[in-house]
Amino acid sequence: MIKAIISDFGGVLTTPLFGGFARVMEAQGLPLEALGHAMVKASERHGENPLFDFERGRMTEAEFFALLGDALEEEVGRRVPLQDFAEHYFSHLSPNDELIAHLRRVRDERGIRLALLTNNVREWEARWRSLLPVDELFELIVDSAFVDMRKPEPGIYRLTLERLGLPGEACAFVDDLEINCEAARDHGIHPIRFESTAQVVRELDALLDAA
Numbered sequence: 001m002i003k004a005i006i007s008d009f010g011g012v013l014t015t016p017l018f019g020g021f022a023r024v025m026e027a028q029g030l031p032l033e034a035l036g037h038a039m040v041k042a043s044e045r046h047g048e049n050p051l052f053d054f055e056r057g058r059m060t061e062a063e064f065f066a067l068l069g070d071a072l073e074e075e076v077g078r079r080v081p082l083q084d085f086a087e088h089y090f091s092h093l094s095p096n097d098e099l100i101a102h103l104r105r106v107r108d109e110r111g112i113r114l115a116l117l118t119n120n121v122r123e124w125e126a127r128w129r130s131l132l133p134v135d136e137l138f139e140l141i142v143d144s145a146f147v148d149m150r151k152p153e154p155g156i157y158r159l160t161l162e163r164l165g166l167p168g169e170a171c172a173f174v175d176d177l178e179i180n181c182e183a184a185r186d187h188g189i190h191p192i193r194f195e196s197t198a199q200v201v202r203e204l205d206a207l208l209d210a211a
């Protein structure tokens with residue numbers, strides 16, 4: 001029986017992130033693939049994708065953009081100002097009001113508990129929190145940047161279940177990345193891979209009705 005829904009933030013409760021990245025590069029008059037190439041280069045230097053340590057709160061925003069900025073400069077032949085990345089990025093994100101309303105409905109009408117499990121950035125906390133009423137919606141928020149772990153690491157799922165006081169089998173998990181859904185399944189959690197709001201609403205309702 002499902003007692004809680006654990007939701008991802010970016011790409012589930014917001015419009016897709018891809019558009020955000022594309023617009024940031026577009027504003028600089030640069031092709032999106034240049035950013036991809038720079039990320040590959042930065043990953044080689046850092047030992048893994050630097051976004052991972054950025055999301056674990058082990059790397060500051062300044063350190064992350066210095067590393068990425070160096071790689072991007074080599075890629076495009078000029079220094080690209082990345083300091084207003086977050087501003088561009090968040091100005092093009094909007095909340096998924098339909099899904100948020102549905103989560104609120106299942107909470108209020110069926111007593112389903114709501115948790116947020118997000119890979120996020122410490123310096124961006126005020127920005128992402130201002131996009132939706134997180135504290136009103138969720139009884140628990142697990143943010144990678146404050147727990148030194150990120151999805152799909154097993155520890156962050158264990159921590160979320162522990163803080164909810166529930167076994168994985170009592171939880172549904174919604175995320176737009178397959179790798180995060182697979183990791184949830186390893187903990188007995190019922191994953192729903194976000195493809196569209198209608199599909200998630202349908203699958204959540206089926207899961208809740210199955211009990």
Ligand SMILES: [Mg+2]
Nearest residue numbers: 008010011176
């Ligand atoms: Mg996501």
